[in-house]
Amino acid sequence: MKAITDLGGWLLNWLEAVGRAGIFLAQSVFRFPVRLNESINLLVKQLYSVGVLSLVIVVVSGAFIGMVLALQGYSILAKFGSEDAVGQLLALALLRELAPVVTALLFAGRAGSSLTAEIGLMKATEQLSSFEMMGVDPLRRVIAPRFIAGVICLPLLSIIFSATGIIGGLVVSVGWLGVHDGAFWSLMQQSVYFDTDIINGFIKAVCFAIVVTWIAVYQGYECLPTSEGIGKATTRTVVLGSLAILALDFILTAAMFGDF
Amino acid sequence: MRNKRTELFVGCFIVLGVLAFVYLAVQVSGLAFSGKKDTYQIVARFNDIGGLSDRAKVTIAGVAVGDVESISFDKELYMGLVKMNIVSDVNNIPTDSSVAILTSGLLGEKYLGISIGAEDDVLVEGDEIYDTQSALVLENLISQFLFKSDDSEE
Numbered sequence: 001m002k003a004i005t006d007l008g009g010w011l012l013n014w015l016e017a018v019g020r021a022g023i024f025l026a027q028s029v030f031r032f033p034v035r036l037n038e039s040i041n042l043l044v045k046q047l048y049s050v051g052v053l054s055l056v057i058v059v060v061s062g063a064f065i066g067m068v069l070a071l072q073g074y075s076i077l078a079k080f081g082s083e084d085a086v087g088q089l090l091a092l093a094l095l096r097e098l099a100p101v102v103t104a105l106l107f108a109g110r111a112g113s114s115l116t117a118e119i120g121l122m123k124a125t126e127q128l129s130s131f132e133m134m135g136v137d138p139l140r141r142v143i144a145p146r147f148i149a150g151v152i153c154l155p156l157l158s159i160i161f162s163a164t165g166i167i168g169g170l171v172v173s174v175g176w177l178g179v180h181d182g183a184f185w186s187l188m189q190q191s192v193y194f195d196t197d198i199i200n201g202f203i204k205a206v207c208f209a210i211v212v213t214w215i216a217v218y219q220g221y222e223c224l225p226t227s228e229g230i231g232k233a234t235t236r237t238v239v240l241g242s243l244a245i246l247a248l249d250f251i252l253t254a255a256m257f258g259d260f
Numbered sequence: 261m262r263n264k265r266t267e268l269f270v271g272c273f274i275v276l277g278v279l280a281f282v283y284l285a286v287q288v289s290g291l292a293f294s295g296k297k298d299t300y301q302i303v304a305r306f307n308d309i310g311g312l313s314d315r316a317k318v319t320i321a322g323v324a325v326g327d328v329e330s331i332s333f334d335k336e337l338y339m340g341l342v343k344m345n346i347v348s349d350v351n352n353i354p355t356d357s358s359v360a361i362l363t364s365g366l367l368g369e370k371y372l373g374i375s376i377g378a379e380d381d382v383l384v385e386g387d388e389i390y391d392t393q394s395a396l397v398l399e400n401l402i403s404q405f406l407f408k409s410d411d412s413e414e
Contacts, residue, residue: 044263
């Protein structure tokens with residue numbers, strides 16, 4: 001009997017948390033634009049810390065993943081004498097899967113954790129309550145610009161990841177392994193479609209951006225205001241964010257590319 | 261002055277993102293910004309479509325002159341109905357031309373190849389090519405080959 005009540009209680013708690021997170025999301029997004037000038041300033045500052053500072057890790061990992069893909073793809077395709085198709089493999093793998101997913105995972109680790117820690121520390125040092133006391137809504141002042149900056153940055157980062165990955169793969173396959181560059185590009189252009197591949201990859205990145213940033217700011221806002229609580233919340237951001245990305249990726253892929 | 265620098269970096273970031281997007285669109289997907297090309301539609305019926313898919317290219321003398329718009333099943337004739345769009349520049353295909361489903365390479369993608377006929381009349385919007393050659397299905401080819409070798413043994 002106790003097990004059943006425990007289960008029920010756990011389910012209710014969980015539903016409550018989901019509801020709180022949903023209301024939190026709606027409030028922080030819809031309350032945002034008050035004074036345009038000020039909110040743009042806040043947003044630019046967050047775009048800098050969330051987007052620009054994540055650029056290096058995204059560019060470097062994009063280039064290396066592109067190079068590794070080209071090497072691996074070449075060694076297998078060369079067995080079938082179709083090493084020209086390495087460009088096709090590279091572009092499709094990056095645009096459809098790797099760019100949105102890997103960028104989102106890196107983003108959860110790099111920007112998501114710092115968002116959680118920052119907001120959590122603000123809560124622990126009672127900056128959030130002092131905002132409230134001054135009559136400033138912390139959702140509007142602290143959460144909304146961070147959330148919107150995350151949603152803008154991740155798709156851009158994902159596109160930059162694709163582009164650097166393809167350039168990295170180009171350098172390895174054409175420059176180093178001696179794939180004919182005309183065949184590299186023409187096979188790639190034949191098989192990559194703007195609407196199904198590039199736009200779908202972009203939509204994936206936007207979905208991941210919303211989920212990851214939402215988890216990050218919510219975990220920061222709801223954490224226990226102690227040093228241990230902040231640590232746990234940061235860990236939860238990375239773990240929950242990564243799991244959510246991978247699960248969501250499967251659903252999105254099934255919806256976008258599953259209709260054979 | 262810190263704020264100005266932040267804005268500069270953010271501006272660079274966004275411009276970089278947009279440039280990467282344009283690069284992907286133009287260089288990787290080969291998207292042309294010339295808008296929708298002027299085309300006209302012709303149809304053909306095949307006994308066997310094989311692995312032909314939508315957006316497969318239509319060629320004359322190996323040069324792409326259009327693409328497949330849709331493939332459907334013709335219920336009355338039990339045949340595969342292929343609608344294809346040909347660019348309007350190529351407006352001199354004779355009415356007695358034939359169309360075949362070809363394969364690029366041994367296992368490559370399927371495409372349509374039009375062989376030019378001798379008639380003076382040309383195909384216009386909505387016309388049909390009657391002389392069609394179905395896709396080469398490997399299984400049929402192998403079974404024919406097996407039958408032949410059986411016959412010769414007897």
